[in-house]
Amino acid sequence: MTFLPRTAVEHLRLKRGSACLALALLVSAPAAAQSPKVGDPPEASNMRLVGFNDLQGRSAYQPTIHHQGNRWIAYIGHHGGTDDIPKPINPITGQAEFNGTSIIDVTDPAHPKYLRHLPGQEGTYEGGGGQMTRVCDGKDLPKGDANAVYLLRTFGGAAHEIWNVADPANPKLVVRLDGLKDTHKSWWECKTGIAYLVSGVSTWRVRRMTEVYDLSDPAKPVKIREFGLPGQEPGSAGKVPTELHGMISTGPEGNRVYFGYGTNKGGVLQIVDRNKLINGPKEPTPENLRAPVVGEMEMSPLNGAHTTYPLGKMTIPQFASDKFASQRDMVMIVDEGLINECQPGEARQMIWFVDATVEAKPMVVSSYSVPEESGKFCQRGGRFGSHSSNESMAPVFFRKLAFITWFNAGVRAIDIRDPYHPKEAGYFIPSITEATDKRCIKVDGKDQCKVAIQSNNVETDDRGYIYVVDRASTGLHILEVTGPARAIAGLPAN
């Protein structure tokens, strides 16, 4: 692979949009090719490309899709820039800007319109940018400005920020919570304003832990408490438990917060009583950290918990006739693969389904992994393994299809109607472009680099569109399900 000078790359990016849509029509089965090439068609089954945006060539992490008035707006968090392009040019302003947040009007998903790039923290890769996004309407928040729309985002690892994005093309900073050492994938309850912020408070023994905030009035954040696994708190000694990755709350109705610790190793699923967490004793002592915990499951040390997605009570088809426990309380855990090309240091990362009907004793009952041999993914370049799931609980896909990013194996649509027997219903592996960044491993002391898609994060909207973003700077792909996968979701045939 020859890397073109930056100006040439930008030129090609501007010309690429229409070509990508044309390529979408050329769909093939998974190729046995070792490393994809520019010009190769996407690989797909029961999913198809609807629209594309190159995100100005910025490495992307979390997309949040928000129904804002009569528009649909995508807020997409970015990692920092690359060594080759640490500060990409924003074609709208003509300025070089550190990666931050892309704001895109996706009302017409076939023609996404880039509205604004909101720069983030200086730095490359995970050392900069603004990876995380959550959005709440002011009219939903108990003390919010009814005319405002609030974007909660990270500013590199150093801070959380709230912006008023009522006019998404002209965001206004509302507040910043800074002085942190590593932020990440937070959760914000729009109806209560309670936020679970993945932070790095300097006195804690881990880079990431939880700060619980009342953001019901985003302009006046009120800290409720700090939280983590016992042994992580200030003043403790000895072995440091696995650090936090993220959490999902079911709000006051469900009264549970599902915390995931571990990323790719030493995973822990922690089920917490939300009310006790918020209203219980707040001093971070081991006793107080244990008090709200209703269940905890240590995974195999070989796997981590990037995303812990509660599916709630589901009728399990094979138990449907049972007079006892025919419904089960299910949680999906998604690991994150970190290592390129299946190299030493990491076991295969995948997704797990946990039966947490008895909350104190959750148990893994099934798993799903993309068959490596189906695409020779360990040889394609970059990471191969699961990373993240959609986190929307909109009815269109909830408890029917889960979308999981799998780095160089693209995004996978998993039929989860029977979570004891999950199965693949479709997939889409986007094409690489001239903007796709290389991924390297060391061979005999030298970098051996390949270019492959690195589907990083995914989100869905209420309409049934799927938004996949690329860690290797390829951009945003807007997809829809087709054929049998579409039937699973109950969407009209297209």
Place this chain on the structure above:
Amino acid sequence: MRRIATIAAAFGIGAAAALLFYLAPASTGPATTIRPVWTETKWPFPMDQWGEGKAFQCKAADCGAELNLYIRPKIGFCSSTTGVADDSELDRLSDFDFMNGATVAFGEGHAIDVAWMKGRLRAYAIRNQVRSRTTAISIAYNNDSDALVATVVVNDGQPAAVEPIVIAFLNGEVVRRWVATTLGL
């Protein structure tokens, strides 16, 4: 004195000997007369998320105290930007499970250099040891985002006295060659 009181409270009377041993003036003998001989031994720990590493032993007659050193990589577990910047990061990386008991740091750690890499070292007292004069050293250093974590269990020796021996061994050909192979350098 506050540190001493903290350790004493954490360990109880049973480990008082270890604490006093640590606080005693360091012998000058080992630094000038010892001839370290390190022998590779079988990796003694069960499989965990980091897999197996290398184990080495230096007998008391050769190192002034019996040293059991365990080293393994933790791939992608370190910040390539900040490295092992402080004791919090060292504690996060450390293999406390290898120390055969609960640990309490004797004090703050300090920066070290190993070959082209930088890192940090800290000494720990071990609770519930049959041998009350057992201590441990944890060392972590990094090559980009990959950490190398060494744990040294010290029997009848002072961490400060054996530290130069350990650092010299980590800088030696055996470990450097293994690091290069393991990290694909």
